[in-house]
Every structure is written in C-alpha cells, then in structure tokens.
Amino acid sequence: xxxxxxxxxxxxxxxxxxxxxxxxxxxxxxxxxxxxxxxxxxxxxxxxxxxxxxxxxxxxxxxxxxxxxxxxxxxxxxxxxxxxxxxxxxxxxxxxxxxxxxxxxx
Amino acid sequence: xxxxxxxxxxxxxxxxxxxxxxxxxxxxxxxxxxxxxxxxxxxxxxxxxxxxxxxxxxxxxxxxxxxxxxxxxxxxxxxxxxxxxxxxxxxxxxxxxxxxxxxxxxxxxxxxxxxxxxxxxxxxxxxxxxxxxxxxxxxxxxxxxxxxxxxxxxxxxxxxxxxxxxxxxxxxxxxxxxxxxxxxxxxxxxxxxxxxxxxxxxxxxxxxxxxxxxxxxxxxxxxxxxxxxxxxxxxxxxxxxxxxxxxxxxxxxxxxxxxxxxxxxxxxxxxxxxxxxxxxxxxxxxxxxxxxxxxxxxxxxxx
Numbered sequence: 112x113x114x115x116x117x118x119x120x121x122x123x124x125x126x127x128x129x130x131x132x133x134x135x136x137x138x139x140x141x142x143x144x145x146x147x148x149x150x151x152x153x154x155x156x157x158x159x160x161x162x163x164x165x166x167x168x169x170x171x172x173x174x175x176x177x178x179x180x181x182x183x184x185x186x187x188x189x190x191x192x193x194x195x196x197x198x199x200x201x202x203x204x205x206x207x208x209x210x211x212x213x214x215x216x217x
Numbered sequence: 218x219x220x221x222x223x224x225x226x227x228x229x230x231x232x233x234x235x236x237x238x239x240x241x242x243x244x245x246x247x248x249x250x251x252x253x254x255x256x257x258x259x260x261x262x263x264x265x266x267x268x269x270x271x272x273x274x275x276x277x278x279x280x281x282x283x284x285x286x287x288x289x290x291x292x293x294x295x296x297x298x299x300x301x302x303x304x305x306x307x308x309x310x311x312x313x314x315x316x317x318x319x320x321x322x323x324x325x326x327x328x329x330x331x332x333x334x335x336x337x338x339x340x341x342x343x344x345x346x347x348x349x350x351x352x353x354x355x356x357x358x359x360x361x362x363x364x365x366x367x368x369x370x371x372x373x374x375x376x377x378x379x380x381x382x383x384x385x386x387x388x389x390x391x392x393x394x395x396x397x398x399x400x401x402x403x404x405x406x407x408x409x410x411x412x413x414x415x416x417x418x419x420x421x422x423x424x425x426x427x428x429x430x431x432x433x434x435x436x437x438x439x440x441x442x443x444x445x446x447x448x449x450x451x452x453x454x455x456x457x458x459x460x461x462x463x464x465x466x467x468x469x470x471x472x473x474x475x476x477x478x479x480x481x482x483x484x485x486x487x488x489x490x491x492x493x494x495x496x497x498x499x500x501x502x503x504x505x506x507x508x509x510x511x512x513x514x515x516x517x518x519x520x
Binding site for chain 1: 259284285323324325326327328331332333334335336337338339340342382384385386387449462490491492493494495496
C-alpha cells in the first residue's frame, strides 16, 4: 500500500454544539469556530483507507452535520458526509473507515 | 481622566468590538433573568440579546478551537435610559454601558473513547468573567438641584463560572465579587426644578423634571452566587410553532456578602429553536425575593 500525504478539509455545521472533535487516522484536526461552522484542515499520511473519528458535544436535540473532503487542485474531493442529532442513536458521533482512491483528485 | 472621557473611551471600545466581532468571543446565554444575570455561558454562536426586564441589549461572541482547551470571549452591553424597552416596566432606567472579557478552560473532546450508544453527550468548561461598566444617575437625600445630585458609578466584576451540559440538562454555577450600589433599595423620585414660576394672578408654572432616587447612596462589594439548571422538555413546542422547543430554567441569584445579603430564586420558560437548544428566541422569567415577585421578558436574536 502506497502511503501519501493528503490534505483533509473538515467542515462541521451546528447551531448549538458546545464542542466538536475530528481526527483522520488519529491525527486531530484543529477546527476553528465561526458562528455555526467549525472548519479546519490538515495533511495526513494515508494509504488506501483512513479512519475518521468524529465527536460532537452539546445538549440533547442539538443537530450537526460533518463533511470531510480532500484538498485537490480542481476543488475538494468528497470523502464523507454525515448528519446526526445529539441524544438520538448515532448522535454522539462515529468511527468510520473510508476508502481512499489511489488518485483521489482524479 | 474626567467622567466624560471615560465614557467616550468605553463607547469607542464597544464600537471596535461591534465593528470587528472576530476579535473575541464568549457570550452569556439568553437563559437569563430579568436583571440580565445568568450563570450559563453557552457558546455556539454570536448572539444579540434584548432583556426587557432590565432594558439591557447585549452582544457577545466566542472564539473556540476544537483542539485547544483555551476559550476566549467578550460581551458588550448597554442599558437604555428610555425608549421602547421601558414600556413594560415602571422602574427608573439607569443608563449603563460596559463589557466583559472571558477567558477559560474547555474540556478537550475525547476521540479515543467510543461514542455512547444513547447518543447523549457530556461537556464541561470553566471560565473567568472580568467585567466593567459605567452608569449615570441622580440621587440625593435632600431637595437639591438635579445637577448637584448627578453621580457616576463604576461597576467592576470578577466572576468564576463552571458549566456542564449532560443529556437534556445544562447546569451553571457562577460566584465571585462585584462592586454594586444600593439604588434598588432607594425610593424612586422626581426632581422638579421651576424654570418659570406661576404669575401672581395665575396657577401655571413651567418646571423641569428629572427622575432619580431619594436616600443615602452607598456603594459596596457584593459576593454574587448564581445557579441555573436548564431542562429541555422533550417533544414540546411553543403553541403554533412546530419548529421550536421549550426549555425550563430553575435559577437562584444570591449575594452572600454581609452588605445587602439576599437569596432570590425563580423559574423561567424559554422558547428555543428546534434542534438548536442554545438558540433562544425568548422567554419569560418569574422570581421572588422576600415575598416580592418579579416577572421579566427576555428576547434574543442569535446570528
């Protein structure tokens, strides 16, 4: 498996989350909050798959959405997109392994 | 530095924060009582709040990063001396402007533990809230010219805050020290200055009036202790507004210092946006203190 460094871009949207956390292959992305959006990016060494961990914090009923992309010259390539509501099954986050194409920007 | 100069500096600082909101961050919650007090510092969005009970308009922001435990924030506010916010209250409005700076610690998100199957989360943070404000009013214990009764008050505040959210509950505890005055304990009066006395054959005179306070004015250091417990009521919306939720706030507001010691408690009912429980549209609070009841309306706009 060929390992390369890809820049992952994360965007989390939530009107009421008190905190969020996201990592790719256990590399934690620092997401800056601007109003209802938390965003950040980081270069991570990955092979043909990557483990994405996401944890939101907040009161029950808090809705969130997260999108993870790979930074590409022609625009971001989508890696995953998920939504949830804190206090419902799956609402406290997820661990998900995503496949990474040999050339994710193609 | 004169009082006028101090006030101008305060207004200038306020203008800078409003012009460049990304400079700072931290905002008290709109889960607040009629006097604008709360122990909940629920970050999440920039918010402007209008408290009809205290004629207080405020604006605040948080600056947070997911991977850092440092929290920074600010809030600026102004209280009106008159205008639409005074319509619901007969209490004399003392114009006041000020702001606060918040610095604190926020628990780091643990990415190594699996997410709980229930989907509920727990979060906690602790803050220091450093505040300053300045107000102007008229107070005297004798019949004097209003200009001789005019006074300025510099309020300083140093409050430690602990907040925790867990499931449907938000808990807040705030305690510290604050410089206050005793205007709430003084009698509300009207200074009346005769500009043109009634002519000898008439009964109409022209007078100038000024609202103020009668009594012995005093300043002291209070030791406020505030608590809030907010509960999000499941599956309950405001009548006619399906995309809302209802939250109930049980609170206490106390001063444990020797001077003007009191314990105040109450209940608030707030309407929040559905699936955004910290986005408070408004609410109504009822409190009691020594058998005296007080009802206040709070409106909020979060953007």
